[in-house]
Amino acid sequence: MGTLNIIMTGIGGQGIILASDVIAEAAMVQGLDVKKTDSIGMAQRGGSVISHLRLGNIVNSPLIAEGDADILLGMEKLEAARAVIFLKEGGVALVNNYAVSPSYSKDGIKKYPDDNAVSKIIGFRTEKIHFVEGLKAARSLGNMRAMNIYLLGALSNYLPLTSDAWLISLKSRLPEKHLNVNLKAFKQGQKEANCAGIG
Amino acid sequence: MEKRKNPDQVTRLLSGNEAMALGAYHAGVKVATAYPGTPSTEILENIARFQNVYAEWSTNEKVALEVAMGASYTGARALTGMKHVGLNVAADPLMSASITGVKGGFVIVTADDPGMHSSQNEQDSRHYARLAKIPCLEPYDSQSAYNFMIKAFEISEMFDTPVLFRSTTRISHSKSVVRIYSDALNGSTQPGFIRQPEKYVMLPVFARARHPVIEKRIDKIKEYALDCSFNEVIPGNTKTGVISSSIAFQYAREVFLDASFLRLGMTYPLSENLIRKFASGVEKLIVIEELDPFLEEMIRSMGVEVTGKAFIPVTGELAPGVVARLARDHGLEVRYEKEQGELHEVELPARPPSMCPGCPHRGIFFVLARLSKRRKMLTANEKNTTNEPGVIITGDIGCYTLGAYPPLSAMDTCACMGAGIGQALGMEKAGLEDSLIAVIGDSTFMHSGMTSLADAIYNQSKITIIILDNMTTGMTGHQGHPGTGVSASGRQATQVKIEDVVRSMGVNRVEVLDAFDMENLRRAIKSAIDCEELSVLIVRGDCAPVRPRSHASRVVLAESCTRCHNCLKLACSAIHDDDGRVIINSDFCAGDNCGVCEQVCLSGAINIKGRTV
Ligand SMILES: Cc1ncc(C[n+]2csc(CCOP(=O)(O)OP(=O)(O)O)c2C)c(N)n1
Numbered sequence: 001m002g003t004l005n006i007i008m009t010g011i012g013g014q015g016i017i018l019a020s021d022v023i024a025e026a027a028m029v030q031g032l033d034v035k036k037t038d039s040i041g042m043a044q045r046g047g048s049v050i051s052h053l054r055l056g057n058i059v060n061s062p063l064i065a066e067g068d069a070d071i072l073l074g075m076e077k078l079e080a081a082r083a084v085i086f087l088k089e090g091g092v093a094l095v096n097n098y099a100v101s102p103s104y105s106k107d108g109i110k111k112y113p114d115d116n117a118v119s120k121i122i123g124f125r126t127e128k129i130h131f132v133e134g135l136k137a138a139r140s141l142g143n144m145r146a147m148n149i150y151l152l153g154a155l156s157n158y159l160p161l162t163s164d165a166w167l168i169s170l171k172s173r174l175p176e177k178h179l180n181v182n183l184k185a186f187k188q189g190q191k192e193a194n195c196a197g198i199g
Numbered sequence: 200m201e202k203r204k205n206p207d208q209v210t211r212l213l214s215g216n217e218a219m220a221l222g223a224y225h226a227g228v229k230v231a232t233a234y235p236g237t238p239s240t241e242i243l244e245n246i247a248r249f250q251n252v253y254a255e256w257s258t259n260e261k262v263a264l265e266v267a268m269g270a271s272y273t274g275a276r277a278l279t280g281m282k283h284v285g286l287n288v289a290a291d292p293l294m295s296a297s298i299t300g301v302k303g304g305f306v307i308v309t310a311d312d313p314g315m316h317s318s319q320n321e322q323d324s325r326h327y328a329r330l331a332k333i334p335c336l337e338p339y340d341s342q343s344a345y346n347f348m349i350k351a352f353e354i355s356e357m358f359d360t361p362v363l364f365r366s367t368t369r370i371s372h373s374k375s376v377v378r379i380y381s382d383a384l385n386g387s388t389q390p391g392f393i394r395q396p397e398k399y400v401m402l403p404v405f406a407r408a409r410h411p412v413i414e415k416r417i418d419k420i421k422e423y424a425l426d427c428s429f430n431e432v433i434p435g436n437t438k439t440g441v442i443s444s445s446i447a448f449q450y451a452r453e454v455f456l457d458a459s460f461l462r463l464g465m466t467y468p469l470s471e472n473l474i475r476k477f478a479s480g481v482e483k484l485i486v487i488e489e490l491d492p493f494l495e496e497m498i499r500s501m502g503v504e505v506t507g508k509a510f511i512p513v514t515g516e517l518a519p520g521v522v523a524r525l526a527r528d529h530g531l532e533v534r535y536e537k538e539q540g541e542l543h544e545v546e547l548p549a550r551p552p553s554m555c556p557g558c559p560h561r562g563i564f565f566v567l568a569r570l571s572k573r574r575k576m577l578t579a580n581e582k583n584t585t586n587e588p589g590v591i592i593t594g595d596i597g598c599y600t601l602g603a604y605p606p607l608s609a610m611d612t613c614a615c616m617g618a619g620i621g622q623a624l625g626m627e628k629a630g631l632e633d634s635l636i637a638v639i640g641d642s643t644f645m646h647s648g649m650t651s652l653a654d655a656i657y658n659q660s661k662i663t664i665i666i667l668d669n670m671t672t673g674m675t676g677h678q679g680h681p682g683t684g685v686s687a688s689g690r691q692a693t694q695v696k697i698e699d700v701v702r703s704m705g706v707n708r709v710e711v712l713d714a715f716d717m718e719n720l721r722r723a724i725k726s727a728i729d730c731e732e733l734s735v736l737i738v739r740g741d742c743a744p745v746r747p748r749s750h751a752s753r754v755v756l757a758e759s760c761t762r763c764h765n766c767l768k769l770a771c772s773a774i775h776d777d778d779g780r781v782i783i784n785s786d787f788c789a790g791d792n793c794g795v796c797e798q799v800c801l802s803g804a805i806n807i808k809g810r811t812v
Contacts, residue, residue, distance in 0.1 A: 033376060062446075102550040
């Protein structure tokens with residue numbers, strides 16, 4: 001296979017790095033070559049986070065060139081819009097229906113884009129935009145922290161990875177005491193996205 | 200040391216830092232030291248998890264290098280790790296380690312940060328290898344980070360030299376698949392120090408004799424570089440030859456698909472024969488490297504025609520798209536057809552890094568920002584009218600440097616770790632009439648604030664020093680330091696108490712303050728800047744992410760809120776402005792632990808959810 005390039009983005013604390021580790025581990029389990037790299041801003045929490053992940057037979061650069069990502073998973077809407085520069089024409093954008101306004105100061109801050117604006121920005125690159133209800137799902141699962149794995153489930157519909165590989169990876173990367181809720185979140189995400197025609 | 204048996208084919212997904220740690224462990228490292236610094240921190244964090252290895256967070260990088268040097272002198276394999284600027288701090292013992300040489304393998308890891316993801320400068324630390332006349336190794340992915348690390352200890356012993364192991368952010372923080380050896384080399388050699396003053400006591404008389412020894416050593420390593428396993432030729436067409444190293448190699452490999460490659464894993468010293476041989480087989484020779492033309496200039500000085508920095512910038516981080524575009528613009532043949540894709544310019548609100556909700560640094564910076572002498576000075580500055588003394592705040596490096604950003608804007612300088620106290624002292628001695636406040640974190644104070652405090656005491660300074668004590672090294676992800684009383688492996692250790700240090704050094708005005716008590720902070724700062732004496736205020740509060748969160752979020756009572764927006768001036772990411780209405784996000788609010796916004800609210804409109812007013 002050629003390389004499949006995935007950009008995942010959102011804000012600190014959402015578990016983006018963990019989610020991309022899970023994909024990478026699953027790809028490795030399946031015998032694929034994989035590279036990933038995370039750019040985290042200065043702040044421990046609250047800043048933008050972006051993770052580049054590439055899998056295939058041979059992967060050289062861990063960084064994805066602008067306009068070269070097959071899939072964009074935005075765990076937060078503003079960050080999804082910001083990262084669209086990486087998406088290729090006609091790529092797939094999965095956008096979590098979750099908005100966190102940047103902090104502070106009434107002066108000089110630009111307005112948080114509404115859903116139409118986000119769709120329009122992503123629309124410059126692709127028509128394949130899917131909003132995913134990660135926040136609702138996490139609330140119903142009773143664990144906000146499972147949001148990332150729910151979204152990973154939705155994303156899994158696009159990835160050439162077997163359910164065995166996913167399971168091994170989820171087990172090895174997630175802490176044991178949170179494993180069950182996360183497995184549930186993963187399956188739910190996969191199924192709900194599938195039903196919504198995503199994938 | 201016992202030989203490794205059959206290398207097993209276990210594969211693991213590892214970051215460069217994890218791979219270096221595992222490589223060091225499998226090479227039998229016995230002593231590992233570091234001072235945290237992005238992107239190098241996880242090397243020691245990972246080594247600290249292994250059995251039978253002594254791992255420590257050192258007070259600073261100079262100490263870290265010296266501890267590892269001592270261990271090496273006993274025959275133990277030793278590693279020290281730091282970020283690029285840390286090597287500046289450790290440069291003095293680095294030069295000495297070069298001249299004395301080693302006994303046990305000695306590896307010095309430095310992690311550069313092209314693009315300055317989290318650094319104050321963008322230096323190319325490979326120059327240190329040349330300065331110190333020691334070999335420089337550069338891995339290009341996690342596998343080579345692992346392999347090279349094992350080899351690094353071997354060549355260190357083989358040539359009696361410390362080895363500079365140079366990583367970058369993308370090497371350290373990228374993950375890729377690594378085939379590992381399942382058995383660690385048993386580093387159970389009994390330590391023994393053999394007295395050899397002519398090698399270990401660098402009095403001029405002995406050092407003079409050592410200098411020719413290290414010159415010969417580097418010549419021998421040059422010969423070794425000709426066909427050592429660190430360097431590899433990857434044959435391709437004869438039109439273009441690319442010499443590259445580190446992560447830049449990966450980008451070049453994607454951009455110049457059919458070219459011939461010389462991938463250098465040892466970037467100092469270079470084997471002239473190797474370079475000439477490669478160059479003679481290709482029509483055009485290019486060097487693709489991040490930051491300085493380190494390789495390019497050495498190659499050019501051999502009289503070999505080469506290009507690279509003519510189109511690759513010396514600033515910033517490279518990326519595959521960047522290399523492709525610049526090479527194409529330079530007229531080079533590039534088989535890289537990826538769509539760069541223009542985007543319509545849309546202005547999106549930035550998400551600047553900010554202190555966490557519940558951060559103990561927020562309150563004190565709010566107080567500093569709003570001191571009347573400072574506010575008058577700032578507004579006057581804009582209109583350039585008054586010369587009345589104001590308040591200057593010299594700063595330092597850590598999470599608290601975020602206090603320099605608006606709306607707090609309460610820091611006026613930030614150079615390198617520990618600089619703030621010295622700078623304030625210099626301003627005072629230059630005759631500045633303004634009140635001078637130096638702010639410094641607890642880890643930074645231990646790292647390099649104590650020496651400048653001694654200077655201030657000794658030289659009769661009257662400045663105010665605020666030590667922001669969140670009881671951890673926050674910026675780099677919560678490592679211990681001498682003031683925390685917790686060791687690198689998480690065990691209890693002897694705590695060096697900051698207030699005891701400061702008092703015993705001779706400061707009489709020392710106050711320890713609660714970071715969340717705004718009233719008291721205000722009082723203490725005012726009295727400190729008004730008094731004619733050196734004052735040290737220790738502002739103490741737990742770092743937010745390590746403290747269990749209370750779930751009682753604060754809320755804004757809409758009916759009482761006068762929209763003065765004082766709370767927004769705290770720059771708390773849990774508080775935001777929704778068309779003039781202030782909202783506190785209960786998912787982010789630190790709750791009971793903080794309460795700074797409640798204290799700065801002018802109309803009593805902020806309260807804990809469900810608490811009766
Ligand atoms: C010489 C050097 N070493 C390491 C670093 C990386 N670094 C930046 S700030 C910091 C420590 C900050 O800790 P502290 O002073 O306690 O402040 P906090 O982040 O906890 O607020 C470190 C290790 C650096 N910038 N320079």
